[in-house]
Amino acid sequence: MPDVARDVVEHVSTLARLALSSEEIDRLQHEMGRILEHADKLQAVNTDAIQGTSHVIPMINVYREDQVGESLTPEEVVANAPDSADEFFKVPRTVEE
């Protein structure tokens, strides 16, 4: 597996909101390539007849009934927040999606 293309590393870092220096990108191109190379070993296994696994325990249909239970108090909700105003979380201005 060759190194990962520079624009791919940049794209992934943008999605992950990571500000990377040029040197870090150089290094990650190589390191991500090695990681993918390792994961690539799985491609050798024939998985045509196997459904994708998202949960390792063979279990389906776990539900809860529609009943209201306890919530936290607004004070408890914002207790760990770096910044809050009354019962709201306070965050830096974001661009409207």
Place this chain on the structure above:
Amino acid sequence: MAMEPMIGLEVHVQLATESKMFCACSTKFGAEPNSNVCPSCLGLPGSLPVPNRKAVEYVIRTGAALNCSVADHCRFARKNYFYPDLTKNFQISQYDEPLTYNGYIDLKVNGEPVRIRIRRAHLEEDTGKNLHLASGSTLVEYNRGGIPLMEIVTEPDFTTAEQCREYLTQLRLILRCIGVSTANMDEGAMRAEPTVNLNDRATGEATPKVEIKNLNSIRSVYEAVKYEISRQRKAVAEGREGELFQQTRRWDESNGVTALMRRKETSDDYMYFPEPDLVPLEPDPAWVESIVSSCPELPAARCERFCTEYAIPEYDATVLTESRELADYFEDACKAFEGAAKTVSNWVMGDLTSLLHEAGVSIAQSPVSCERLAELLKLIDENVISGKIAKDVLAKMFESGKSAAEIVKEEGLEQISDTSALESVIDEVIAENPGPVEDVRGGKQQAIGFLVGQVMRKTQGQANPGMVNEMLSRKVKGEG
């Protein structure tokens, strides 16, 4: 080139469950900020989501109403993005395995049948709310975060704004009829996002897709789509196709225009992957069957049946089927009355509706039950009271909760159908109005109406108008 609009609609619907999608917090609207929040919907480490069975049932029910297939196996997926309206930096949604898919809805627009294909109706969780302050920071609260949200996506089958309007109108009726949502757009319980572009079906040539946001009524969807079609048409007609690009636009209600929100250079990349904290859903076929078979008759089908079964005008049928309760009331009243259905529809849509409206109560809480209304209508049919007096009787029934018969008896409102009682009044009227009497004798038939009116007045509307008419005619012509 023949460019035709191609419009798809994505609708988000808050499901009317008591508790949230993956935790037991209340879904109550208008609670104190951050008071319906727990470790799970706050995304605190160590908490785990557990799906609400009712929400799954509601999506299956909606899928059934929209002729969708129900997946025999499906999973939730993480939709990853960074925005403060998410506590976890991902939204639990569904991606390649929606709960229901491949349906359709049949509409009638300007008398023409239109079939809109439904691509999917899936389940996800709602996001929190951001409040942008003028001072430059943003306040966030998560009472809405985690409320079960159903996303219904159509194929881009709409070609006009009218079709979009009809779809949303029907969809809202259906959602209310099957009881899965209030579908109130002004409260955000139903939100619609159209994607609009122009497309040449012959050459495949198309303008870039434009998504429109900030629409909080069916009317605004209609206006925005109409505006967007004409904006793109104008650019094409003037050779300015180059100025069109893929983007998200915001509907500006006060100016009646769509305005650029952001350019979409790349398609969104949410790095979806299956949610490892949740196990797959494999709805039990017997459960699905019981949900599908308990689906009530839908408003459009009921409207059509009302026209044929009760022989009432389409307008009446449309109004009566706007709510399930109103339609039930009408049908039950017809059964109890056993007379002309049009009479029932006139009274329900007319006097009863205005009384309910004035009192601010819904048909389900009407102080006059459908059986009681039927009793009143029977009294008219049997000539015990006139239609005019029945209006007053209904108002009194509404106020007092008494039956029509009780009120008629108490207030002596029975129609005078007794010939001898009417005879003296008619003689009086003939004696007092020699002019009109002469007119009638001279062949002016319409003058009889005046004389009938005089008799009705003298009897405070209690005379049987049919009998008065007949007796007057005879007497004036000297036959009685």
